[in-house]
Amino acid sequence: MTQTEIAIKMVLDRWYGSILNLNKQLSDLNDDQLQKEIVPGKNRGIYILGHLIAVHDDMLILLGIGEKLFPQLNEPFIKQADKVATQIPSATELRIMWAKQNEVLKDKFDKITTAEWFTKHTAVSEEDFLKEPHRNKLNIIITRTSHLQYHTGQLVLLKN
Amino acid sequence: MTQTEIAIKMVLDRWYGSILNLNKQLSDLNDDQLQKEIVPGKNRGIYILGHLIAVHDDMLILLGIGEKLFPQLNEPFIKQADKVATQIPSATELRIMWAKQNEVLKDKFDKITTAEWFTKHTAVSEEDFLKEPHRNKLNIIITRTSHLQYHTGQLVLLKN
Numbered sequence: 038m039t040q041t042e043i044a045i046k047m048v049l050d051r052w053y054g055s056i057l058n059l060n061k062q063l064s065d066l067n068d069d070q071l072q073k074e075i076v077p078g079k080n081r082g083i084y085i086l087g088h089l090i091a092v093h094d095d096m097l098i099l100l101g102i103g104e105k106l107f108p109q110l111n112e113p114f115i116k117q118a119d120k121v122a123t124q125i126p127s128a129t130e131l132r133i134m135w136a137k138q139n140e141v142l143k144d145k146f147d148k149i150t151t152a153e154w155f156t157k158h159t160a161v162s163e164e165d166f167l168k169e170p171h172r173n174k175l176n177i178i179i180t181r182t183s184h185l186q187y188h189t190g191q192l193v194l195l196k197n
Numbered sequence: 198m199t200q201t202e203i204a205i206k207m208v209l210d211r212w213y214g215s216i217l218n219l220n221k222q223l224s225d226l227n228d229d230q231l232q233k234e235i236v237p238g239k240n241r242g243i244y245i246l247g248h249l250i251a252v253h254d255d256m257l258i259l260l261g262i263g264e265k266l267f268p269q270l271n272e273p274f275i276k277q278a279d280k281v282a283t284q285i286p287s288a289t290e291l292r293i294m295w296a297k298q299n300e301v302l303k304d305k306f307d308k309i310t311t312a313e314w315f316t317k318h319t320a321v322s323e324e325d326f327l328k329e330p331h332r333n334k335l336n337i338i339i340t341r342t343s344h345l346q347y348h349t350g351q352l353v354l355l356k357n
Contacts, residue, residue, distance in 0.1 A: 038330055040315050044204035047331050051339050076236060076354045155200050170198055171207045179211050186343045190350035194236045 045154050045175060049146065052178050055185045056139055059089070062192050063135070068128035070195045082195050084119035085188045086131045090138055091115045092184060099158045099177050102145045107134055149174065205314050205335060209306065212338050215345045216299055219249070222352050223295070228288035235351045242355050244279035245348045246291045250298055251275045252344060259318045259337050262305045267294055309334065 038046070063086070071082035080088075091110040097103040105111075113122035126134070154175040157166040166172055198206070223246070231242035240248075251270040257263040265271075273282035286294070314335040317326040326332055 040201040041204065043315065043331050043333070044201065044208075044335070047333075047336050047339055048204075050331065051343055055343060079354055155203065171203050171210065173203070173207075175204070176207050179207055182343065183211055183215060183346045186346040187350035190347035191354065194239060194351065194354075 039151075041155070042151055045151060048175055048178050048182070052182045052185075053143075055182050055189065059185065059189050059192070062189060062196075063132065066192070066195055071128040073195055075191045075194050080119045080191070082192055083125070083128050083131065084114065085192055086128070086135065087114035087125060089185060089188060090131065090134050093138055093142065093181065096142065096177055096181060097145070099160055100145075100149070100174050101159045102149070103141075106138055106141060110134075146178075199311075201315070202311055205311060208335055208338050208342070212342045212345075213303075215342050215349065219345065219349050219352070222349060222356075223292065226352070226355055230355045231288040233355055235354050240279045240351070242352055243285070243288050243291065244274065245352055246288070246295065247274035247285060249345060249348060250291065250294050253298055253302065253341065256302065256337055256341060257305070259320055260305075260309070260334050261319045262309070263301075266298055266301060270294075306338075 066082065071086065074081050075085070087110055090107060091114040094105040094107055094110065095115075097105055110126075113125045155170070155173045157163070157172060158174050158177050161169070161172040226242065231246065234241050235245070247270055250267060251274040254265040254267055254270065255275075257265055270286075273285045315330070315333045317323070317332060318334050318337050321329070321332040
C-alpha cells in the first residue's frame with residue numbers, strides 16, 4: 038500500500054465508522070424520541086436526521102458521481118431551520134432514506150480510484166484548484182465526517 | 198505538493214479548523230454556562246472541556262512527542278464520569294489549560310515530517326503495524342478530530 042492509498046483508507050474508515058456510529062444511535066432511539074428537541078428550543082432529532090441526509094445527498098454532486106437521491110430534502114432540511122416547513126417526511130421514511138443513501142454512497146465510493154480521490158471536487162474551479170490542490174474529492178469526505186460527528190454528538194443526547 | 202503532503206495538509210486543516218470552532222464556542226459561553234449540564238442528567242460543559250484536554254494530552258504520548266501537560270486530568274475527566282470527582286479545576290483554569298495545550302500541540306505537530314506522520318503511533322506494536330499501516334500518527338489526528346467535533350456539537354447547545 039502506498040502512503041496515498043493508506044491516507045484514503047484512513048479517511049474512508051473514519052467516514053464508515055461514523056456512519057456505523059450514527060446507525061447505532063438511531064437503532065437506540067424510537068420514532069417518538071426522534072420527534073423531541075435535543076434541548077428545548079433547539080433542533081429536533083428528526084430535523085438532524087433529515088439534515089444529514091440532505092447534506093450527504095449533496096456529496097453526490099460535489100464528487101460528480103450522480104444526481105441527488107432526495108432533492109426534496111434540500112428545502113426543509115438545509116435552506117430552512119427546524120419547525121419552519123409544514124410538511125416533512127416521517128421518522129420512519131427518513132430512516133429508510135438514510136439506509137438507502139448509505140448503500141448508494143458506498144457503492145459509488147467503491148468505484149472512485151486512488152487518483153480520482155485527489156482530483157478537484159465540482160464546487161472549485163480548475164484555476165483555483167491549481168493553487169489549492171487540497172480542495173479535492175477526498176477532502177469532501179473529511180469535512181462531511183466532521184459534520185456527521187458534530188450532529189451525532191447531539192442525537193445521542195436524546196437517549197434516556 | 199505530493200499527494201501525501203496534500204493528505205497531511207487536509208487532515209491538519211480539519212484539526213485546526215475544529216480547534217478554532219471550539220474556541221469560538223468557548224468564547225460565546227461564560228463560566229456559569231459551562232457549569233450547566235448540556236441536557237438534564239448528562240455531562241456538564243466543564244466536564245466536556247476537561248475531557249477534551251485530557252484526551253488531547255494523551256495524543257502527546259500516542260505520537261511519541263512528549264509527556265502529558267496535565268496528567269492530573271486523566272482521573273476526573275477520562276476514568277471517571279462527570280460529577281464523580283469531588284474536586285476539579287475551575288472553568289477559568291480549564292480555559293487556560295486548553296489554550297496552552299493548543300499552543301504546545303501546534304508547536305510539536307509543526308516539527309513532525311511528512312514521512313513521520315505515516316510511522317506507527319505508540320499504542321500499536323511493530324508487528325501489528327506491518328499488517329495495519331493505517332495505524333499511524335496521522336490517523337491519531339483523524340480520530341481525535343472526530344471526537345472533538347462530536348463534543349463540539351454538544352457544547353454549542355449550552356448557548357441561549
